Amino acid sequence: MSTGTVPKPIAGASGFLDDRLGAGNFLKRNLRKVFPDHWSFLLGEIALYSFIILLLTGTFLTFFFKPSMAHVVYDGSYEPLRDVTMSEAYASSLHISFDVRGGLLMRQMHHWAALLFVAGMMVHALRVFFTGAYRKPRELNWLIGVLLLTLALAEGLTGYSLPDDLLSGAGLRITEGVAISLPLVGTWITFFLFGGEYPGEDVISRFYSLHILLIPGILLALISAHMVLMWVQKHTQMPGKGRTNENVVGAPFYPAFMAKAGAYFMFTFGVIALLGTFAQINPIWLFGPYTPADISAGSQPDFYMGFLEGALRLMPSWEINFLGFTLPMSVLIPALVPMGIIMTGLALYPFLEQWVTGDRSEHHVADRPRNNPHRTSIGISAITFYGVLWLLGANDEISSVFHVSLNWTTYIGRGLIFLGPLVAYIVTYRICLGLQRSDAAVIGHGVESGVIKRLPHGEYIEVHVPAEASIEAHMRGKTAVPMIAGTDTDKDGIPPKGMRGPLGRLRAKMSKAYGGEKIPLDDGHGHGDEHDEHAQVGPGGDDRSLTH
Numbered sequence: 043m044s045t046g047t048v049p050k051p052i053a054g055a056s057g058f059l060d061d062r063l064g065a066g067n068f069l070k071r072n073l074r075k076v077f078p079d080h081w082s083f084l085l086g087e088i089a090l091y092s093f094i095i096l097l098l099t100g101t102f103l104t105f106f107f108k109p110s111m112a113h114v115v116y117d118g119s120y121e122p123l124r125d126v127t128m129s130e131a132y133a134s135s136l137h138i139s140f141d142v143r144g145g146l147l148m149r150q151m152h153h154w155a156a157l158l159f160v161a162g163m164m165v166h167a168l169r170v171f172f173t174g175a176y177r178k179p180r181e182l183n184w185l186i187g188v189l190l191l192t193l194a195l196a197e198g199l200t201g202y203s204l205p206d207d208l209l210s211g212a213g214l215r216i217t218e219g220v221a222i223s224l225p226l227v228g229t230w231i232t233f234f235l236f237g238g239e240y241p242g243e244d245v246i247s248r249f250y251s252l253h254i255l256l257i258p259g260i261l262l263a264l265i266s267a268h269m270v271l272m273w274v275q276k277h278t279q280m281p282g283k284g285r286t287n288e289n290v291v292g293a294p295f296y297p298a299f300m301a302k303a304g305a306y307f308m309f310t311f312g313v314i315a316l317l318g319t320f321a322q323i324n325p326i327w328l329f330g331p332y333t334p335a336d337i338s339a340g341s342q343p344d345f346y347m348g349f350l351e352g353a354l355r356l357m358p359s360w361e362i363n364f365l366g367f368t369l370p371m372s373v374l375i376p377a378l379v380p381m382g383i384i385m386t387g388l389a390l391y392p393f394l395e396q397w398v399t400g401d402r403s404e405h406h407v408a409d410r411p412r413n414n415p416h417r418t419s420i421g422i423s424a425i426t427f428y429g430v431l432w433l434l435g436a437n438d439e440i441s442s443v444f445h446v447s448l449n450w451t452t453y454i455g456r457g458l459i460f461l462g463p464l465v466a467y468i469v470t471y472r473i474c475l476g477l478q479r480s481d482a483a484v485i486g487h488g489v490e491s492g493v494i495k496r497l498p499h500g501e502y503i504e505v506h507v508p509a510e511a512s513i514e515a516h517m518r519g520k521t522a523v524p525m526i527a528g529t530d531t532d533k534d535g536i537p538p539k540g541m542r543g544p545l546g547r548l549r550a551k552m553s554k555a556y557g558g559e560k561i562p563l564d565d566g567h568g569h570g571d572e573h574d575e576h577a578q579v580g581p582g583g584d585d586r587s588l589t590h
């Protein structure tokens with residue numbers, strides 16, 4: 043949607059392009075495109091800008107990093123490791139850290155940007171999830187997002203394996219353990235990845251190709267597709283005054299949004315530069331080179347790998363021996379199940395929700411999380427599941443800092459992994475309903491004005507006034523969660539098509555539950571409604587009904 047007259051700079055630029063490419067109208071239309079405004083829409087931008095910084099700092103690192111496992115004797119300026127034999131990869135990472143001007147800053151900025159990239163992406167995905175912004179027509183962009191998240195984890199893993207110090211070696215060792223545990227293809231994959239027996243001489247150069255070429259290339263292509271789709275489909279907007287499924291209320295891309303985005307990029311850059319300057323990250327020189335025989339104490343992966351590490355630590359040591367083959371469930375289950383549950387669950391969610399609700403309409407106004415309590419509870423349950431695994435990834439630290447036995451952290455973790463999501467679901471559900479009731483109370487009774495009034499019979503009440511129009515419009519932007527129509531049986535007792543058989547019955551039940559809770563906004567049964575303190579009285583003292 044475009045607004046107002048075309049500003050001079052756009053007219054100039056579009057005239058120039060029109061004369062040469064005939065693309066003036068395209069530019070005019072798109073530069074005036076309206077973007078809605080909400081703080082949570084900035085989360086995706088954090089991921090975007092961190093990615094740009096990763097490309098810039100990563101390119102700098104490639105000038106000096108040597109992806110080779112050939113042995114060299116270190117003769118750089120870091121005294122404690124002088125004359126130690128190590129791989130060229132490790133020696134070059136030390137060289138970057140101590141002898142290349144600005145090298146350590148670039149390494150640290152690269153690492154911090156990687157953390158911010160994944161963290162930004164995660165909270166962005168949560169924002170999209172909790173507001174239901176993945177619904178039609180944005181399912182494709184959601185799927186691209188899930189792919190981006192998976193690739194980012196692979197990019198991080200290949201990245202922090204590159205320096206070939208003791209810490210990255212510990213990560214590689216786990217990667218090898220997981221790969222070799224795969225039934226049938228495990229040994230082959232491991233030999234392919236490591237170029238023979240672990241650790242071999244090839245893995246760093248292979249990870250290097252993946253890390254600087256293949257994965258960033260795919261990431262770049264997918265991020266571009268993600269942005270184009272977002273542009274074409276338009277952004278969702280939060281409910282509010284005048285906002286409907288048919289319009290977009292906000293500021294035009296040029297100049298308002300562009301200025302904001304530019305400033306926000308600078309801000310992200312500044313934060314990463316400050317972190318890179320002042321907060322040490324991955325001090326590879328502390329632990330020395332990787333040798334398979336050494337075990338590093340206190341080694342922790344980057345935060346985004348913590349959940350897989352936790353899953354490994356949580357799992358009992360089960361294995362199945364069959365016809366001379368061993369299936370190490372203690373590695374296989376933690377490697378495949380959490381990743382499988384979380385990523386597959388994420389990818390399928392929009393389609394499952396569509397199947398359950400039967401809702402095939404387009405949604406351009408986002409939901410407030412409280413207004414879809416089941417979705418919100420499922421999301422918080424998933425976060426709890428992930429969080430327990432993540433915490434368990436650091437159970438050695440928890441054990442030593444809090445002086446509890448390591449075994450107990452594991453036992454408690456094993457209980458929490460089942461119990462935690464359940465409790466989280468119930469609590470979140472109640473909180474959502476409570477928040478809906480409080481909205482209903484505001485709409486039904488207005489907000490406290492601070493004015494105390496004495497009634498003729500002596501009672502004191504606080505006068506309530508209508509909430510600000512914009513707040514009320516925000517609260518009223520609530521659409522009921524649909525249910526499949528006709529879940530009931532017909533006169534012969536036969537359920538409608540698509541609802542027959544065990545799966546159909548399950549679908550009908552889920553549909554009823556998912557769309558079932560209804561707290562009307564004007565139900566007037568907000569908190570403490572029976573008391574007069576909620577009397578609907580205007581500021582002037584007249585009795586005034588606020589029911590709309």
Ligand code: HEM
Pocket residue numbers: 093096097099100101103104107135138149150152153156159160194195197198200201202203204205253254258323324
């Ligand atoms: C074109 C893009 C990229 C290039 C050219 C690049 C290049 C590099 C190079 C050469 C290193 C080894 C340097 C060293 O460790 O001293 C490295 C390390 C690393 N990369 Fe990247 N990278 C890119 C993108 C990414 C992305 C998207 C991520 C994040 C998910 C990432 C995460 C990491 C991590 C965690 C390290 C370890 C840093 C450290 O040693 O502390 N990289 N990268």
Ligand code: HEM
Pocket residue numbers: 082083084085086087089090091093163164166167170175176180183184186187188190191265268272276277278279388
């Ligand atoms: C490299 C990582 C990513 C980047 C750079 C990125 C960037 C963005 C940006 C800038 C927007 C528009 C502003 C906003 O809504 O925040 C957006 C929208 C969107 N993103 Fe992402 N995103 C990434 C990953 C993801 C992931 C992991 C998911 C989901 C699993 C996802 C799903 C979506 C969806 C569905 C929209 C449209 C939302 C709407 O219109 O309200 N994105 N993305």
